[in-house]
Amino acid sequence: xxxxxLPTLISRIIILVIAFSVHEFSHARVADWFxxxxxxxxxxxxxxxxxxxxxxxxxxLLVAGFGWAKPVxxxxxxLSRRSPAALMWVSLAGPASNLLLAILxxxxxxxxxxxxxxxxxSTSFLPSPYAFLxxxxxxxxxxxxxxxxxIAPLDGDKIFGYFAPPPMARFLDKIRPYGPIVLxxxxxxxxxxxxxxxxxxxSPALPNLWYLLLGGSA
Numbered sequence: 224x225x226x227x228x229l230p231t232l233i234s235r236i237i238i239l240v241i242a243f244s245v246h247e248f249s250h251a252r253v254a255d256w257f258x259x260x261x262x263x264x265x266x267x268x269x270x271x272x273x274x275x276x277x278x279x280x281x282x283x284l285l286v287a288g289f290g291w292a293k294p295v296x297x298x299x300x301x302l303s304r305r306s307p308a309a310l311m312w313v314s315l316a317g318p319a320s321n322l323l324l325a326i327l328x329x330x331x332x333x334x335x336x337x338x339x340x341x342x343x344x345s346t347s348f349l350p351s352p353y354a355f356l357x358x359x360x361x362x363x364x365x366x367x368x369x370x371x372x373x374i375a376p377l378d379g380d381k382i383f384g385y386f387a388p389p390p391m392a393r394f395l396d397k398i399r400p401y402g403p404i405v406l407x408x409x410x411x412x413x414x415x416x417x418x419x420x421x422x423x424x425x426s427p428a429l430p431n432l433w434y435l436l437l438g439g440s441a
Contacts, residue, residue, distance in 0.1 A: 230350035234358045239281055240272045242321060242363050243292040246370075247275040249320035250295040250313055257309040259301045267295045294376065311385035314378040321367035328359045329436040364432050368425045374409075375402025 248270050251262035262268050267275070280291035302309035331337040337352045350358070373383035373395075380402060384395050409420040 229348045230354065231358070233348060234350045234355050235362070237355070238359050238362050239276070241359075242324060242366055243281070244270050244272045244275050245320045245324060246317040246366065247292050247295050249316040250297070253313045253316040254295065254297045254302065254309075257302050257305045257313065259298050259305075259309075259313075261298045261301070262295050265296050308385060311382055314381040317378050318367040318370045321363040321370070325360045325363040325367070325432075325436060328356050328363070332356055332360075332437055360433070360436060364429055364436075365425070368428055368432075369421065372421070372424060374406050375399045377402075377406070 247267060251267040251269075254262050255268055275292045277291060277293045280293075283291070297310070297313055299310055302313065306312075332353070337356060339353050341352050370377050371379040371382065373379040375398075380395070380399065384392055387395060413420050
């Protein structure tokens with residue numbers, strides 16, 4: 224698929240199932256903790272990937288290394304009655320789960336339980352443990368940083384909106400309906416013009432997080 228070799232394709236399919244399912248389940252679980260039964264009523268309080276995966280977003284992850292799942296529906300009114308910060312915590316839960324997955328995957332690499340020379344049964348279609356774990360870490364970090372960007376409908380919009388001073392919060396409320404359009408322009412139009420908006424926004428954090436997790440062991 225678009226130049227992907229089979230082991231990379233298999234890696235990304237497995238990563239998609241794990242990362243997106245855990246990400247969306249984390250949103251649903253935290254909302255449920257705050258007393259919002261909307262995710263439960265919509266069948267989202269589960270790790271079943273069939274409840275979470277979006278076809279187009281899944282294809283984007285396979286071919287481009289990033290993507291998205293179906294957003295978990297929540298009731299902001301119910302959440303706000305429980306705590307002014309509830310919606311922020313629900314939003315933060317998704318990216319935090321991707322960071323946790325990256326940390327867990329980094330442990331066997333950091334401790335050198337898995338290295339480049341780690342051998343498995345040789346096949347033409349299975350990724351090596353090292354290749355799978357490094358891809359798993361990279362994509363989970365990418366998903367975390369991507370979702371933390373303060374652009375609706377990404378999680379970062381609600382997180383940033385909670386901490387923003389009132390004038391900035393009111394400005395965000397006004398431009399929020401245009402967030403998906405801005406996001407699509409950044410994703411598909413700007414790169415064709417030679418402008419890598421997301422690369423510029425995430426480039427300082429991604430390599431630093433990678434080094435923090437793996438140091439010189441990968």
